[in-house]
Amino acid sequence: VRDVEDGRETDIQAGVVVNCTGVWTDELQRLSGSRGRFRVRASKGVHVVVPRDRIVAETGVILRTEKSVLFVIPWRNHWIVGTTDTDWNLDLAHPAATRNDIDYILGHVNKVLATPLTHDDIEGVYAGLRPLLAGESEETSKLSREHAVARVAPGLVAIAGGKYTTYRVMARDAVDAAVVDLPGRPPSSITDKVPLLGADGYHALVNQADHLAMQHGLHPYRVRHLLDRYGSLVHEVLQAAEGRPELLRPLEHAPDYLAAEAVYAASHEGALHLEDVLARRTRISIEYPHRGVACAEQVARLMGEVLGWSDPMITREVDVYTARVEAERDSQAQPSDEAADARRSSAPEARARLIEPVG
Structure with a gap:
């Protein structure tokens, strides 16, 4: 196994x-030298994020389109609108949204809105890939959304398909298939009884939100926001700010988040690069029109305190992230997948040692 951070092999x-x-x-199955029991096709799904006040509604909306389903989902101070469902045969690491994808979403949602959305309303855009179980010629909208598990070879189990909403069932099925090749008789899965990190004690802390707010000098809504993000792990986040009251202040250009959250992402959540915090541990990259660029240096300096970054390293992280955002914005103005992929792929990688796909 090669560590893409430093190139070490283990x-x-x-x-x-x-x-x-x-x-x-499919690439990993080829490494085993076997044909595999199923194939996977990538389906691109694109969503746009708009401010909450752009749509006058109290609940989400589900619309049927000629190709898939369109969701309008309330999320914090925003609405998430999507999705598309199209084949993607280009860079798997960086699926790119196109102008046509965004126009498709706006065109369909505007059919049911009193005040149409425009491109100027969009705060963020994101694209992802669904690993659909493939037949020989089906369009992606007709491919299975279910998951499948197969014993590809002795000692190698593969699982593919599925959705985030079924991840625990998927994990149980994969482990049940894997233990067949292990000695002894492992006990039955109890995943349906194991709470997520932060779930244990969450409801009691919600009742204590006002007390926690007073204890740390925060507004109660801020504590409730932290509880929604971290659950009972909120104590770890707040502990990062002990003796440093400045970490309990909002980020200058992303005020929904505290400075302590950037520190916690680097110290407890495995964030190693600026994009890990702005696009993954938080969703700043899609919640603000600046896509995280305006607060990039502040967040990089907070992370640098934990990770030991020098000033040149901080500058590189900010430059790489800024180039990523510029490439994403440009890709979203392109008419085709090929043009969008070329523009998005031109951005430098935060992890410079990313290896090429398996041939």
């Missing part, structure tokens, strides 16, 4: 390996 031995790599499933 030999790992295991009785069973589970291939749960989503749209990269």
